[in-house]
Amino acid sequence: METFLLLAAESTHLVMKVEKLLSENGIDARIIPLPTEIKASCGLSIKTDFQKIDLISSLLETNNISMEFYKGEKIGFKKTFTLLTF
Numbered sequence: 001m002e003t004f005l006l007l008a009a010e011s012t013h014l015v016m017k018v019e020k021l022l023s024e025n026g027i028d029a030r031i032i033p034l035p036t037e038i039k040a041s042c043g044l045s046i047k048t049d050f051q052k053i054d055l056i057s058s059l060l061e062t063n064n065i066s067m068e069f070y071k072g073e074k075i076g077f078k079k080t081f082t083l084l085t086f
Contacts, residue, residue: 005053006070006081007046008038015044018065025059027052037081038070047072057086 009015015031022029029048034040048056050071060067069084 002074003050004072004074005048005050005056006035006038006072007048007056008034008040008042008068008070009045009066010041012042012044014065014067015042015046018060018067019046021059021063021065022046022048022056025055027056035072035079035081037079038068040068053084 007015007018009018019029019031027048029046031044032047034043034045038045053069057069069086070081071084073080073082
């Protein structure tokens with residue numbers, strides 16, 4: 001089973017800004033198409049390491065950035081996404 005963190009936002013610009021912020025802070029992240037199971041007005045999301053959730057949350061809070069956090073799990077070909085609340 002693969003577990004990962006997925007970040008979703010309301011705009012493409014914000015997704016690109018956050019991907020850059022994460023990279024500048026040494027966090028591997030990549031922009032991917034937003035899975036159809038998740039509803040957001042932007043068609044992009046950021047996939048990154050779930051273990052970095054606390055660091056990412058802190059970075060976004062420090063920079064006054066709001067995004068939705070999802071825990072993604074992949075078992076074989078099946079993916080599930082759970083909205084996380086803080």
